[in-house]
Every structure is written in structure tokens, then in C-alpha cells.
Amino acid sequence: MAGHSKWANIQHRKKRQDAKRGKLFTKLIKEITVAAREGGGDPDSNPRLRLALDKAFSGNMNKDTIEKAINRGTGNLEGVNYEELTYEGYSSSGAALIVECVTDNKNRTVAEVRHIFSKYSGNLGSSGSVAYLFKKLGVITYESTDNAEEIMDLAIENNAIDIVHEKNYVEIHTDKSDYLGIAEVLKSNNFIFDSADLEMHADTKIELNPENTESFIKFIDALEDLDDVQNVYTNAEYSEE
Numbered sequence: 001m002a003g004h005s006k007w008a009n010i011q012h013r014k015k016r017q018d019a020k021r022g023k024l025f026t027k028l029i030k031e032i033t034v035a036a037r038e039g040g041g042d043p044d045s046n047p048r049l050r051l052a053l054d055k056a057f058s059g060n061m062n063k064d065t066i067e068k069a070i071n072r073g074t075g076n077l078e079g080v081n082y083e084e085l086t087y088e089g090y091s092s093s094g095a096a097l098i099v100e101c102v103t104d105n106k107n108r109t110v111a112e113v114r115h116i117f118s119k120y121s122g123n124l125g126s127s128g129s130v131a132y133l134f135k136k137l138g139v140i141t142y143e144s145t146d147n148a149e150e151i152m153d154l155a156i157e158n159n160a161i162d163i164v165h166e167k168n169y170v171e172i173h174t175d176k177s178d179y180l181g182i183a184e185v186l187k188s189n190n191f192i193f194d195s196a197d198l199e200m201h202a203d204t205k206i207e208l209n210p211e212n213t214e215s216f217i218k219f220i221d222a223l224e225d226l227d228d229v230q231n232v233y234t235n236a237e238y239s240e241e
Helices: 006-021 024-039 047-058 063-074 106-119 148-157 179-188 210-225
Strands: 083-090 096-103 123-125 134-142 162-166 169-175 195-202 229-234
Touching: 024 047, 024 063, 024 096, 024 229, 047 063, 047 179, 047 195, 083 106, 096 106, 096 210, 106 123, 106 210, 134 148, 134 179, 148 162, 148 169, 148 179, 169 179, 179 195, 195 229, 210 229
Parallel strands: none
Antiparallel strands: 083 096, 083 123, 096 229, 134 169, 134 195, 162 169
């Protein structure tokens, strides 16, 4: 069982920014559309779509919007043709970054991402230059709960690979293949999580010097502010306080 991680703090900051920008629905619509295009419109046979729908319902997206996104993805409704892109690179402080995008204009997206890397003295690398430092995990989060011990016991019984715990905060890490199963077990026992997603997690973290932290946060914020950016992952550890 791990202690509370600064990596988790980054995820919390990201969620707060998404809500403040009103960008969350746009991201979810893109994810639902791409998931339906790749694996079909039936969530029972399309785990990626099921995950996207869980996030959409938890974000109070209305059913009509969800259905339109699915139908665009399956080709039953005309709409924008989205493409998934991933960029890798390093910040000026040496921290690795993975930037996941969904776009209808690849040239626009790469130009915008490259501009932000250049503006903050980062280095945009080739495919694979950073990805080897990360692995994809299921991450299930409870931000406030009085049932932390029960949740952790249930997660461990169902093959969770790590748990971050501090006070009432619980973050469960799972193998990507076990993610949906563990999430379903938790929900069936009425432990409704605050967030659940598949995320890129770095095995080795880099502690940023305090003098580098402010610039790094601005760098991440600038990337996340781009309309085509879905997720930004990093191996940096730092304190926002």
C-alpha cells in the first residue's frame, strides 16, 4: 500500500480545471464518439465505450447528447471525423510528458502542441521516446469516504495492484485488464467512486525543484487549455503549496 502521492494531486488539479473551463463535456463527447467508432455502439461488448459512458453519466451529461455521440461514432449520424494522436516529450526540467489528443485537424493540433512545448522550452520527441517510462493502469478514486477500509479490503480481494490512502481519500490502482471488473464490484457493493479511468502512470518519478515548479505548472496548464488535448500525463512530482 502506497502513501499519498503528489501524482494524485496533479490529477485533482486537472479535474478542477476541466470543470472550471467547461471543457469536460467536449472531451467526453469526443471520447464516446471515438470509442463507438472503434468498438461499436454496444457498451456491453465495448469496454472503452462503457468506461466513457460511466464518466458521462457521472458528469450529468444528458442521454440525447450521449446517443448522438454514439451514433456519430457508429456512422448512423453525420458528424466530425475525429483522429487520436499522442505526443511525447520532456519539459525544460527533465520531466517526461505524454499528451493525448483527439482532433479533427491533425495539422492544427501538432502546431499547437509544438508551440506550447517551444514556449516553455520543452522538447517534443519522437514516438516511443517517453512512452517506455509509463504503463497504463486503471485508477479508481474516492475523494471523501467514511468506508475507506472496506473499499480497500474489497479492492485487494479483487486483485488491485496498489492503493494510495490518506485520511478519507482512497485511490485504487489496477491492472488495465482488471479495471472494469474491480470497478463493477465496487459499484455493486454501493461504493460509488468519484472518478475512474485508464491512465498512464510512470514507475519512476522525478522530484521538481521548487524554482522549477511554477513554470512547469504553467506548461501543463497551457497544454490542457488546448481544445484538442484530452489528457496530459507526467512523471513529475511537486507540491502546489
